[in-house]
Amino acid sequence: MAWWKNSIVYQIYPRSFADGNNDGVGDIPGIIERIPYLAELGVDVVWLSPVYRSPMDDNGYDISDYQDIHPEFGTMQDFDRMLETMHQYGIRLIMDLVVNHSSDEHSWFTMAREGRDSPTRDYYIWRDPAPNGGPPNNWTSFFSGSAWEFDESSGQYYLHLFSKKQPDLNWENPELRQRIWEMMRWWLDRGVDGFRMDVINLISKTPGLPDGVVGDSPLVGTEHYVNGPRFLEFMDEMQREVLGKYETITVGELIDGTRDRALELTRPELERLNMIFTFEHVMVDHGPRGKYDPVPFDPARLRSVLYTWQREVAREGWNSLYLSNHDQPRHVSRYGNDQTYWAESAKLWALVLHGLRGTPYVYQGEEIGMTNYPFTSIDQFRDIEALNAYDAMRNEYGMSDEEALRRLNAHSRDHARTPVQWQADMEEVFPHPWIAVNPNATAVNVQSQLKDSNSVWELYRRAIGYRSELPVLTGDWSAMAEDHPGAFVFARSCDDQLLLVLANPTDDAIELDLATGDFPSGWEQLVAEVNPRLILSSVQDMRELPRAVSFEPARVVLQPWEAAWLLWDRR
Template identity: 50%
Template sequence: MERKWWKEAIVYQIYPRSFKDSNGDGIGDLNGIRQKLSYLKLLGIDVIWLSPVYQSPNDDNGYDISDYKKVMDEFGTMNDFDDLLKEAHENGIRIIMDLVVNHTSDEHPWFLESRSSRENPYRDYYIWREGKGENEPPNNWGSCFGGSAWEKDEKTGMYYLHLFSPKQPDLNWENEAVRNEVFEMMDWWCRKGIDGFRMDVISMISKTPSLPDGEVKEGLYGDFSPYAVHGPKVHTYLKEMNKKVLSNYDLMTVGETAGVTVEEARKYAGSGEQELNMVFHFEHVEGDGELRKWTDKKPDLLRLKRVLSRWQEELGDDAWNSLYWDNHDQPRAVSRFGDDSSRYREVSAKMLATCLHMMRGTPYIYQGEELGMTNYPFTELSQFRDIESLNAYKELIGKGLVSHETMMRYLRCKSRDHARTPMQWDDSPEAGFTNAVPWISVNPNYIEINAEKELADENSVFHYYRKLIKLRKNYEIIVYGNYELIMKEDTRVFAYVRSLGDERLLVVCNFSDEETAVSLPEEFFREDATCLIHNYNDSLQQRQSRLLPYEAAAYYLHKK
């Protein structure tokens, strides 16, 4: 296994709008991030993944970009970014940028030119098609954000493709000029000194040219995924990107690749493929609902173990895992996979951290996860800001597929807004995030859950994350060791063994709120086995036949 810095790094995702407001407008910004670099250094992270800070009309909170080389006014200036990058590097922290190049904003100059006439030189920068008939789109594809994936432009009488919002028209990667523009922009950021890219929906940049109808599911629209996810030229384009840009720098690259299989992941991130370092898959966070992601069911542990273990085992030595529970598009991990009640929130947050950070791969921490932040107790539709949530409510209610009460339950469980409520810094008004009215409400539990309180408590979730991060840096087996799932059919316990040469590591996690009997390998309970970390104050070593609710521990053994 080839050693690389990005394999050994801990990544911390920042959603700038919700991290820290430095100028009193209710919106987080770049200087707010600078103010908290000492906090991140104390935590021990190596890399910041910065969600988009580019110029944007904010239809999808910055994932609709109107200028790739300017900073959104709300976040500050390019000078502020340069200062942040410099200060982060001085603190030993790298920064990777969010690369959003499947689509732009409809306010990007390229699209303004493209829609101005059929003959415009920029027309072919986007995907335009004639309708099938009078007011009938070119095909039946549905958008990820609800409704048709096509928008008719009245001026030219043609439709443009948008797999997300109508204000996010898809770029035409078949056009070499588009690719060259993107590569030049990426190189511009690399020359500025950034350390890599997280690539938004990068698996969607290649579409089947004929754009055929998709299978109609749930009585709504056709499924575009067979024709626009892992499309016919996606690997050709990424190899070209690697050759022209990525290979010229020492970068970390991770692709967001919805619907990816282990086999497909090896094409994106295999050591000999010359594309990306790793990918994000979504199998473990995909819902079991009948209406796409919308459900309020608790995840099934047997399925979760099978999915994560398959990725651990089958990528092998040829590719690398990205490890995460939540991000800006997912609900809070402790509310979803753990228990956010006052009784078990802290211990279950520590259990989830143990389970993830002891696996093979690069761990990603989403802002507030290290505090055990929870889902927001939404009660009214007016409290939501997320375009996906609002559109889903309108569409599913409008078609009579769910009731208002049911959809509100689903939103309280799965809305992306849970991840986007402001970071909880202290118990002052608005959790110390801002001294103004925040752009989205602060979770009312900030009085109990906040960074200031946790920094002062050596037994807090925050300090537990610090310990996990230190262990990864001190024990090579945690980063590079092989993985083997044990207790495969246990419906409450997630346990696995890591191995590297003469070293062995046992990780055991109770995902239930009940005391649970277990049968663990005896070798780890000899006198020479060391308990590296444990989320209860007493030692599992004295009672290896049972686990307390949400108990987790890791045991290290070096065979002589």
């Protein structure tokens, strides 16, 4: 079995991870200092969000030089030292590959702007104005407004699906693709172990760039640039030119990624990608108009999406498993009760996620149960997407300040970007931060949890350890009790082990009857005759685990926010 199938990936968002020089911005020296911490947690792979040279319009996802380090993060020598240290600890490193767009300050684009005959003009997507003098089509940006920006010097518009400072690259140009392959090989030859590919399925656009269909969503044009006509062709070329020549771990971020497309990319015989990031499960609390049109969280809806991906993708292809990352609010606040049942909520979702079939991704601070920031003013936000959305809600849709802030607080990316809470006195380790520290750092922090053998951190450490210790966690997956309105009940099985995962993501106790449930074939009699070991729990004292427990399938009672791993072992 491929090594990455029972590995744990930890995402570092460098601006907010660890500040090594006390300037208020996380950096590579800060990361180096914390590598022993990552090793103690049990991390196998680090996914590093962009540290490339950048104007920081979108916090590094606008790259002005793909082969240099942004000065606020350190130097290339710092990077090499970090990579070497990670490898010494047995941790692999994957970089963010951001090649749907570059920065408008990249030399390719500054040269392209010099005139229509520029050698790099065709590295980007330019079009003449529409007959009315406006944008070439009606496509909209993910960051609000038109996806086109007028360039006065040449009299043409250029396409930007994100910020106007992030012009889209023209993958139809073979010379551009060769420049990208050269850059990827440069990093892999330096020792990097793979790539997380940012919005990779946007790289192919429909020829002619026709108008999009206008519907309920504020996004227009997605049918012409999501999973475009040459996307798989470009991925096959990437495999031939680069990835097939190295031993790598690769994950592609797919906007509106379907299960069929996931299989087209992750089936082993196709050798395109190891796994993909989908968004379907983190859109279950989005309304018709997207993330800033929030609807109440329904655990059954999340369960349905996760289970569907387990059935349709995890067997033939492979899943990445995540609930939080740099683009999502903190899931203990979003899907849990971060007040009365804060620790139980954090532990429950860890047990659900790490119990599924796929490769788990832990986002920095998740392992201590970091929560959303209590934003009260637009001045506290830093993310360009949030600021643009606020302006659109106020000026285009006529919302009050209170309503716009309520919507931002539901799903702003800035919730994930507050500094990692290393200790109660954050001024000592992250002074004058670029974005405010969550005030609950005095209670929720790494230092206190490392001393507590019943902490959220300790549960993560144990769950991560079991991923490599228990063969069953790379075995089969099967669902149970799907008729229950909210409970998660599923089994993992292999020849020698059966793991039952139970979770109640509600504020009320529930009772389940599993006596008539379909345990994996060959295990029914053993379950009826032999009690399991409770190896992890969100509500019981972990200092007393693992231990044998009485199990009655006809009456399983779960307390509020209780989750458990029950193990039967024939060995």
